[in-house]
Amino acid sequence: MTARLLEVRGIQKRFGGVHALKGVDFDLAAGEVHVLLGENGAGKSTLMGVLSGAFLPDAGTITLDGNLLNLTSPRDAHAAGIVMIPQELDLVPGLDIAGNLFLGNEITRHGVLAGAAMRRKAQDLLARAGVSLDASLPVASLRMGERQLVAIAKALSAQARILIMDEPTAALSAVEADHLFTVVKELSERGVGIVYISHRLEEVTRIGHRVTVMRDGAVVGTTTPDAPQATLVQMLVGRPFSDLFPPRAQRIGAPILQLEHAAFDPDIPRLGWQVPVDISLTVHAGEIVGLAGLMGVGRTELLSTLYGFGISGKWRGRVDVRGKPTLLGSIAAAREAGIALVTDDRRGTGLILSQTVAQNAVMSTLKRVTPFGLVSRALERRQVTRAINDYDVRPRSPDAQVVNLSGGNQQKVVFAKELMNDPGLLLLDEPTRGVDVGAKAEIYRRLRSLAESGLGVLVASSELPELIGLCDRIIVMHAGRTIHEFGPNPSEEAVRRISEGEGLAA
Ligand SMILES: Nc1ncnc2c1ncn2[C@@H]1O[C@H](COP(=O)(O)OP(=O)(O)OP(=O)(O)O)[C@@H](O)[C@H]1O
Ligand SMILES: [Mg+2]
Structure with missing residues (x-):
């Protein structure tokens, strides 16, 4: 980890009136995991866009192994071994996984697409990235976290010397993130230089060799991963920072949503969807209730079906809104009942x-x-x-x-x-995905003050520290069922254990 693989000097970039990069220096050694932190809009993605050939800089130089690089397109960057997994994934939902992995590099035999060969190779690539998905599944049927893993598999296929990952764990659950870290470590041991952008500070110590903080288009400083979190946060937001989470609920009101052994029957089953099978939970006014569980246990599906979003069908069992049996299953019905939803796919649905x-x-x-x-x-x-x-x-x-x-x-x-x-009830799916610490604190504070004025909140998040810090109660799901309920402030370890299926009959 000594040789400077990449050196970036004095990069400037303007978008019209926005001065997005104001003379940025950055470097990366072979085998190094260099974490890049910064508030929303600090310029992280723009800098990486310049490195991966997506944006032409207005000024500055990039050298690779000491040689000046002139990147005019992503193709140039690819040829130089620089591969970026963008923040907003550029997969084609209409194609299957294999089709996405080989997009632009299709395998042909005698001028004909070799579908079977591509699927076999795709399956290999997925296995190398540790993904157990069938390569013939359409990307449209995958959840956000799964799409992220496919994008990583795609990047692995490109034999990168430099891999840029822009918030790769934002949509992953704890287990998938652990897995991703293993892949990152393996790549780094093989000498790949990795730029890793994240808003999750705990990841800095887990995988970083160095950390650089950007603010407002410039680098604030570079330090070692063992720097105290408080120092990093201060560099990030540019001021001393107190509590991320507001105090918990003082007063709980009447029940807003009550589900008892409730299940959802879809009109037409949807591939890859874990519909709610047996849900019992209550959300009161003034309360923030968390949904925990591994990816695929049906948290997103629970929120979506309550809102009548993405699938049509009927709820059965007890479904009461504000104490009255209520027919949910369409967006109109949900709105009428005062329910709002923030989904985890801001580009697809929001x-x-x-x-x-x-x-x-x-x-x-x-x-x-x-x-x-x-x-x-x-x-x-x-x-x-x-x-x-x-x-x-x-x-x-x-x-x-x-x-x-x-x-x-x-x-x-x-x-x-x-x-x-x-709304009276707010359903949130991964609400702070990609949001910086300062803005997260702001969102938590607003949610708490909305709750204090009578809103009930049901929130799914794969970031356990967030669920634990924010929620009054946490409900764990498994296979479309609610299986356990925690009071305020459980240990991360305990929530993880239950989520990972301890105590469940095999
Ligand atoms: N194509 C564009 N046209 C105009 N302005 C842009 C464009 N791309 C980025 N910007 C602006 O440049 C600034 C830096 O944006 P950038 O996406 O690099 O931030 P970021 O650090 O990646 O933030 P986040 O953590 O939210 O992803 C922002 O003010 C953004 O609005
Ligand atoms: Mg960004």
Whole structure:
């Protein structure tokens, strides 16, 4: 880990009026895992976009093994052995896994696509990445975490010397993340240099050799992974930082959602979906309830079916909203019952990228801003400006195109949009995916204050420290069932043990 593999000097990049990179220096040794931290919008993805040939820098140099690199396209970067797994995955949902792995590199025999050969090789690649998925599954049927693993398998196929991973664990559960770390360690031992972008500070010590913090388009500093978290956080947010999590609920109100041995019968079964089979849980007003469990146990499906999203069918068993039996199963019914959902796939379901922040934010509230059947521009503007301030969306412009916002800022827009309807029950699936520590603290604080004013929250997260720090109770799921309930502040170890199936009949 001595030779400088990559050296980046004085990189500048502007997007119109945004000065995204202000003279950035960065380097990477062979076999090194260099963690890159920074607030949302700090410029991390942009810097990596420059390194992987996606963006041309306005100034600065990149050298590889001491030789100047001139990257004008991702193809150039690939040829130099630089491979990036982007933050927003660029898989094609309509193709199967094998098709995605070989996109642009299709195997042909006598000019004909060799489907069987590709699937065999794809299965190999998946196995090397430790993924047990059938290569002939369409990517559209995979959950976010599985898609991430496929993207990693795809990158492994490219024989990278430098691998750039932009928030790879954001959608992974603890077990999948552990697995990913093993893959990262193996690659590093083979001499691959890895740039690892993350908002999860605990990952710095787990896999990093060095850590660099960016803020506002510049490097704040580089340090060793054993630096105290408080130091890292201070470098990140540029000020001393106290508590990530607000105090827990003082007063719990009446039940908002009560499920007792409830199950969901889909009209048409959906491939790869673990529908709710036997769910018993209660969410009271004023309370934040967490859903834990491994990937695939049906947390996303529970939230989606309560909201009538992505699948149609009927709930049976006891389903009460505010003490009254309620028919859920369609979005209209959920909205009527005052339920809102923030999904884990902000690109697929949450946002229309080609539209502005303002257009996206008011999408779910059109009724409210149109008292006379007309969109009141002035009212809309006031609401959106308030939401942008409340959620600290940057840049603070209602007219920014969502596609140009950094990942974390897109997530804040999703939030603002769902909460504009004043729901009574908020369903959240991986709500802080890709959100920086400062903004996370802000979201937690807002959720708590909304809860204090009577909102009930049911939140699924694969980040256990988040569930434990935020929630009043945690419910563990397995195979479409609720199997255990924890009170406030359980140990991470205990939640993990139950999630991983201890005590379950084989
Ligand atoms: N194509 C673009 N057009 C205009 N502005 C852009 C574009 N891409 C990025 N930006 C802006 O550049 C700045 C840096 O964004 P970048 O995506 O690099 O942040 P990031 O550090 O990766 O943040 P996150 O943690 O949220 O992913 C942001 O202000 C962003 O809005
Ligand atoms: Mg980014």
